[in-house]
Amino acid sequence: MNHEEATVRAFILPTKRERYLGFLSNKNGRTKFSLELAHFKSLNPMYIVPILPSHQNSSLIAKILTAKGAGPKCWVISADPKFDGQEMDLDAALRETIGRGMGTIISCIPGELAYFEDEDFRCILQRERQA
Numbered sequence: 001m002n003h004e005e006a007t008v009r010a011f012i013l014p015t016k017r018e019r020y021l022g023f024l025s026n027k028n029g030r031t032k033f034s035l036e037l038a039h040f041k042s043l044n045p046m047y048i049v050p051i052l053p054s055h056q057n058s059s060l061i062a063k064i065l066t067a068k069g070a071g072p073k074c075w076v077i078s079a080d081p082k083f084d085g086q087e088m089d090l091d092a093a094l095r096e097t098i099g100r101g102m103g104t105i106i107s108c109i110p111g112e113l114a115y116f117e118d119e120d121f122r123c124i125l126q127r128e129r130q131a
Contacts, residue, residue, distance in 0.1 A: 003075035006111030011125045016042040024077075034079040037103020040118050049124040056122050058094040061115060064124060065090065070108035078104040098122070 008020050020042070023029035036042075051061065062070075074093050078084040080102045083093065090108065097104045097117055105125075106115040114125040 003107040003110045004077060007075075007077065007105055007107045007114055007125075010111040010127050011044055011047050011105075011114060011116075013042050013044050030085070034077070034081075034084055034103065037077070037079045037105070038101075038119050040103055040116075043116065043123075043125065047125050047127050049126050051122055051124060056098065058091070058098045061098065061122075061124075062091050062094050065108050065113065065115060068108075068113055068124070068126060070113055075107040075110075076104065077107070078102055080104065 004024050005021060008017055008024065012020055020033055023033035051064070055061065055064065070090055072090055073087055074090045076083045076086055076088055076093050076097075078097070080096075080100070083096060083104070088096075090106070093106050094115065097106065097115075101117070101119040103118040104116070108114055112127050116123050116125055
């Protein structure tokens with residue numbers, strides 16, 4: 001399972017998963033999905049880990065993610081086409097994302113750990129490792 005499929009299956013509300021997986025499978029759908037990320041309301045609240053306002057900068061979020069098991073690389077799903085659909089260095093992805101208000105999911109461990117930001121909200125997405 002790739003980063004995108006694992007992320008959708010792990011962190012999106014069950015009623016929206018198949019719809020978003022379909023969106024990500026083609027260019028037009030991907031554009032529709034990425035535009036929805038700006039004000040995204042389909043995250044499963046069970047897996048949202050808030051970030052203290054004083055910790056909402058790239059270096060501290062990188063430390064939080066690394067402490068939770070993130071490696072140096074990540075996969076980016078973003079409303080910003082400059083970064084969407086590519087593997088990046090985690091530090092660079094966070095520097096480019098945080099504070100821009102562009103809907104973005106940075107997948108660190110497929111289906112287990114990610115960072116999310118939209119125009120209104122920043123959080124860590126985390127699930128326990130599946131056996």
